[in-house]
Amino acid sequence: MIRAVVFDLDGTLVDSAADLAAAVNHALRGLGLPERPVAEITTFVGEGASRLMERAVAPHAHLLEPGLALWWEHYRAHLLDQTRLYPGTAELLRSARLPIAVHTNKPGSLARQILDGLGVLGHFTEVVGGDEAPRKPDPAGTRAILSRLGVPPAEAVYVGDSVVDLELARAVPMPLVTVTWGLVPEARLVSAGARTLVRTMEELRPWVGAARDGSS
Numbered sequence: 577m578i579r580a581v582v583f584d585l586d587g588t589l590v591d592s593a594a595d596l597a598a599a600v601n602h603a604l605r606g607l608g609l610p611e612r613p614v615a616e617i618t619t620f621v622g623e624g625a626s627r628l629m630e631r632a633v634a635p636h637a638h639l640l641e642p643g644l645a646l647w648w649e650h651y652r653a654h655l656l657d658q659t660r661l662y663p664g665t666a667e668l669l670r671s672a673r674l675p676i677a678v679h680t681n682k683p684g685s686l687a688r689q690i691l692d693g694l695g696v697l698g699h700f701t702e703v704v705g706g707d708e709a710p711r712k713p714d715p716a717g718t719r720a721i722l723s724r725l726g727v728p729p730a731e732a733v734y735v736g737d738s739v740v741d742l743e744l745a746r747a748v749p750m751p752l753v754t755v756t757w758g759l760v761p762e763a764r765l766v767s768a769g770a771r772t773l774v775r776t777m778e779e780l781r782p783w784v785g786a787a788r789d790g791s792s
Contacts, residue, residue, distance in 0.1 A: 578674065578751075580727040581784050582718050584736035585680035585687055586621060587758030589665050590694065593618045594658035595651065600632045603646035607639050618759045622738045624681040624706045625651075655686060656693045662757060664777030669699040673785030675725050679717045681706035681740070701725065713743035718750070733783055739768045753783055 586592045597617040604611050612632060620631040626640070629647050633639045669676065677700050680687050684705025691697040702721060709717030722732050729750035734741060737758025742765070745752035754770040756762045762773065774780055 577731060578733050578783060578785075580675045580677070580722060580725050580732040581672070582677050582679050582721055582732060582734050584734075584738070584741050585678055585682055585690070587737035587760070588735060588741075588755055589661065589678070589696075590659055590690060591662055592655075592659040592690070593621070593759065595655055596621055596628070598654060598657070599647045599651035600628065602650040603629065603643045604632060606646040607633065607636075607643050609633065609636065609639070621759050622681065622740045624711050625683070652686070655690060659690060659694075661694050661696065662777060666694075666696055668777050668780055668784060668786070669696050671781060671784065671786035672699065675701050675727070676784060677701050677721045677725070678703040679709070679712065679721060679734075679744075680704070681711045684708040712740050713747055715744060715747040718744060718748055722750075735780065735783065737765075739765065742768050742770055753780070755780070 583589055593614060597614040600617050601611040617632065620628045625647060626644060629644045630640055633643045678687060682705055684703060684707060687705050688697055688703050691700070691703060704717045704721060709720060718734060719729065722729055729748045733751045733753055734745045735753045735755065737755045738760050742752060742754065752772065754765050754773050756773055756775045765773070
């Protein structure tokens with residue numbers, strides 16, 4: 577029996593690729609480096625801002641720190657320019673009849689700002705960021721959320737879109753539901769071991785304790 581749900585953020589609940597990429601290309605321009613396509617930048621997302629920029633400036637590792645500073649400068653000011661909830665997300669969260677939380681590698685203050693700006697922050701018992709607990713796939717942050725909820729990992733589920741989320745769920749350990757509309761191709765997720773996949777937000781309704789027919 578599932579008693580609680582912990583969500584990833586980017587690529588699972590929100591489509592933030594355009595704003596993340598805009599901040600990366602702002603930083604690259606400031607460093608005098610060529611911009612990168614959005615599709616390429618999205619493959620860098622999922623392990624925090626430092627890893628994102630480390631990949632973006634490669635092979636110029638010495639530019640990481642100034643690049644990261646430029647990235648933060650832009651992203652903090654523009655994190656809601658184009659970021660949107662995936663279709664059906666607001667309805668899913670309103671329909672939830674189980675405690676729901678977020679554990680993301682995005683800094684917690686920014687994650688809460690995004691969720692608040694999109695009008696859904698109040699649905700979550702808590703939002704834990706990558707600066708408030710060890711970054712995923714370290715299981716400590718998710719384990720702490722479940723401990724505070726009084727729910728054992730075997731009676732919870734993590735919902736994510738990446739190989740990092742798969743590794744997190746294995747480390748906790750806890751069941752994983754993998755969404756296919758995020759930043760990682762479905763074939764890669766399957767090859768990494770994802771077994772329970774959902775392709776529409778409607779398919780997530782039973783996992784949050786809501787009926788599939790649209791009723792709550």
